[in-house]
Amino acid sequence: MxxxxxxxxxxxxxxxQHLLYCERQTALIHVERVWVEDGATxxxxxxxxxxxxxxxxxxxxxxVVRSLELRCERLGLFGRADxxxxxxxxxxxxxxxxxxxxxxxxxxxNESADRVQLCAQALCLEEMHGVPVLQGAIYYDASHRRCLxxxxxxxxxxxxxxxxxxxxxIVRREVPRPQPGPKCNRCSLRPACLPETxxxxxxxxxxxxxxxxxSDP
Numbered sequence: 001m002x003x004x005x006x007x008x009x010x011x012x013x014x015x016x017q018h019l020l021y022c023e024r025q026t027a028l029i030h031v032e033r034v035w036v037e038d039g040a041t042x043x044x045x046x047x048x049x050x051x052x053x054x055x056x057x058x059x060x061x062x063x064v065v066r067s068l069e070l071r072c073e074r075l076g077l078f079g080r081a082d083x084x085x086x087x088x089x090x091x092x093x094x095x096x097x098x099x100x101x102x103x104x105x106x107x108x109x110n111e112s113a114d115r116v117q118l119c120a121q122a123l124c125l126e127e128m129h130g131v132p133v134l135q136g137a138i139y140y141d142a143s144h145r146r147c148l149x150x151x152x153x154x155x156x157x158x159x160x161x162x163x164x165x166x167x168x169x170i171v172r173r174e175v176p177r178p179q180p181g182p183k184c185n186r187c188s189l190r191p192a193c194l195p196e197t198x199x200x201x202x203x204x205x206x207x208x209x210x211x212x213x214x215s216d217p
Contacts, residue, residue: 011166013070013079013120016159019166020113025189026166027175034192062087063096070124075163081121098125100136107143112158114138115149119159122151 018026028034054067063086071078082103086096100121104114115138122133137146149155168174178184178195187193 010071010076010078011163011170013077013117013124015166015170016120016162017113017117019162019169020116022179022183022187023165023169023176024178024193024195025187027169028189028193030170031173031175034189059085070121070128072120072124072127074127075120075123075160076167077120077124077163079121079124081125084125095131097131098122098129098133100125100133101146102136102138104138104140105142107140115155116159116162118149119151119155120163123156123159 012030015026015030018029056063056065058064065084065086066082068081068084069078070081081100083101085099085101087099089095089097100118102114102118102121118136118138122136125133134151136149136151138149139146169176178193180195184190184193184195
């Protein structure tokens with residue numbers, strides 16, 4: 001599990017989804033290098049293995065490139081796009097506009113983490129091709145449907161803020177405190193994170209510290 005590109009300290013695109021899901025999970029994976037696979041993560045990996053077979057072809061008049069390497073020097077990002085479709089631009093004959101497609105397991109949903117990860121791919125493609133990337137899509141395998149994503153100003157700003165926060169965590173090697181909640185039940189790192197146990201101990205230490213400070217003359 002790579003946290004930084006060895007050549008230039010670029011950050012992995014995939015870490016942005018971890019960050020929006022849970023900052024502690026992000027630090028455990030990309031700072032502490034802890035990884036535990038369960039049924040859900042294995043299913044997601046197999047889905048991406050199928051989508052990420054490198055190659056290019058044409059479908060319904062579109063040029064489709066799979067497992068495309070991405071980079072954004074401005075933001076210091078690197079990674080791969082599952083699929084990038086190149087759509088003809090009607091106003092400019094012969095011009096093609098990139099349209100990234102990310103594959104996710106599960107059913108159609110509107111998750112900010114998925115949208116930010118896709119927007120980061122679009123920012124990479126804009127820099128690589130020198131053209132605006134206005135839309136992309138997330139394909140959910142259980143629903144067999146695409147969720148269209150507009151890369152508007154709000155989403156772009158949130159994506160760049162997420163990149164900045166990710167860099168802070170990794171460069172500072174910061175591991176945030178656990179924030180136990182329902183999402184912990186779906187996390188494969190729960191056995192390594194121990195969110196309730198650690199949070200309980202931290203609250204106990206803070207309580208004892210407050211008692212000692214109150215007793216000081």
